[in-house]
Amino acid sequence: MTAPKNKLAPTMNEVAKEAKVSVAKVSRVVNGKGGVKKDLEQRVLRAMKKLNYHPSSLARSFKQQRSMLIGIVIPLLEHPAYSRMASAIERRLFDYDYRALICNSEEDEERENDYIEMLLRQRVEGIIINSSARGTQHLAELRDNNIPIVLFDRMLQDVQCNQVFCDNSLGGYTGMRHLFELGHRRVGVIGAPMYPEPMIRRIRGTREAIAELGMDDDPALLVTGDTQLFDMGYQAAQHLLGLNVPPTAIFALTDVTAVGVMHAVAEMGLKIPDDVSVMGYDDLPIASYTIPPLTTIAQPLIEMGEKAVELLFKQIDDPDLAPEKAVLPTRLILRQTTALLRH
Amino acid sequence: MTAPKNKLAPTMNEVAKEAKVSVAKVSRVVNGKGGVKKDLEQRVLRAMKKLNYHPSSLARSFKQQRSMLIGIVIPLLEHPAYSRMASAIERRLFDYDYRALICNSEEDEERENDYIEMLLRQRVEGIIINSSARGTQHLAELRDNNIPIVLFDRMLQDVQCNQVFCDNSLGGYTGMRHLFELGHRRVGVIGAPMYPEPMIRRIRGTREAIAELGMDDDPALLVTGDTQLFDMGYQAAQHLLGLNVPPTAIFALTDVTAVGVMHAVAEMGLKIPDDVSVMGYDDLPIASYTIPPLTTIAQPLIEMGEKAVELLFKQIDDPDLAPEKAVLPTRLILRQTTALLRH
């Protein structure tokens, strides 16, 4: 790509000349600092309009050493849960006159690192990150660079910084317990993808429930995989229901996979919830519109986003503040895909 | 929000001091310009690492008068179709070393204008916009500001700039014709929301089919509304199927509304496609996973994004190039929600 050949945007200097005043006055008018005579102010305003002047954030940020930019790093913009988080965060930042640099890491650690380097260069004043990395070294480095950071959704144990997440372990447990109470003892769990932290915890929660409540503890009942898309749920359900002793319920640790599960179940000619109970996790909009509507574990995505912004600004205001961990509540949403086990 | 009290990032000057060379040399090393002795280059690299130096894009962009930033304006980040478009565009820009400023206008004209002003201030080198505005004045203004712009998805007649979109009218026609060929004469059309340009065209396409093929032309069969979410489809379907003479098929001009339709149909105890045929529009991932899978009109969202980026860079390279309109093909995806009309 070569350099743009476009006419350059007008500068404050040109406005000053047009209005026959000094740049200082233009600056004062632009920033509404007051101390400018009414008639001159009008002249400046007119000149601005005439030249179609838009103050350069580039120059301004550079001069002030403040970018008014916050980085948002999420694993997959196309995933409804993540796009919802990103949009909640962005909306809140906008209210504060901050702009968001939304980075779509596509669950790729290297891409995530590239983005972080980019954000550092853009001199973002803070980063809210839903990290796809397995390690925490790059985040520790951010902290050492003194850039305010909030870990979002995916918490990480051994890094000292602000974190906002739900108790995924409890969520996993709650779902399992719900199925247990309906009489299910043999429950297939779809924890795909395997590695991100929330998923590991959700799985752990289900295992705790299995142990504590004395449910079937069969390794064949846990299916993991690479993606968290429809397809994964579809395949996993086929596998689970093809087992010698198939489960009577399936807990898909993501709504999107749950939809895939429902599809597979229907295709096999089974009825939900009569023949198999199905649970999801996330409470995405789609969960209300499956047929029948999906019982699921809700996460307050919007509140999480708002909390993250709050913590970030707190830290920007006072960098020495001790990092805070905000754990938001998870909620069982009863709909119609789970039912009493038929004997 | 007060000014950040964080330690400032190290500058090139500090690196130069640390390495005991001039800033010019550091600059050369950073930009890989060559003409630097190996050992000195090593010293600079070491100093950079030691100080944790990240070149300031702010200063760089400011100095070079090139932001390397492109603005993307979309109506609703949380909508799967739009987040997919945004992500396709962003990915492609990233390959070109450009960064995206993703703006979520939330279908709000004023918000869209705020964002555009912001983008102008950020000195973006171009804008790819899926506009929520009804008028075109602000876009004409952009063009007059000489900022390269590509209209995306939602085309606008009377503004002279690059545009990428699908033939929505043909899409609407194609869907209708498909239903016609299955024997349906009385088809409910859900064109919600009403005003954006693609929707107007899709509706027009259905009307052309109705006229040309001699299908039932009953105003009660066209339902419009404010959103394009599940809910809208749900309500619209209830309305349509409650008509004195209900339609035998429903064409929801958006997959998301189609899912809402399917939900309503199921709730009323009707079978798809036996009792009612249902068609969607978009071919979102969810369309493959409804039960039964949704017959729909596919739009090549990824290709649209890539084409938009291509046109944008073309215009950046040569601002005097005549604007181009790229019309991408739409495709009928046959799945299982439409069937021959039972007599």
Next chain:
DNA sequence: TTGTATGCGTTATCAT
């Protein structure tokens, strides 16, 4: 091969 100096557009400080 290296360093010095200039300027990008803005804000802020200091005179006036």
Next chain:
DNA sequence: ATGATAACGCATACAA
């Protein structure tokens, strides 16, 4: 109330 001017971090033209 107003204007002249320095400074922000970097790339580059030019001198050495």
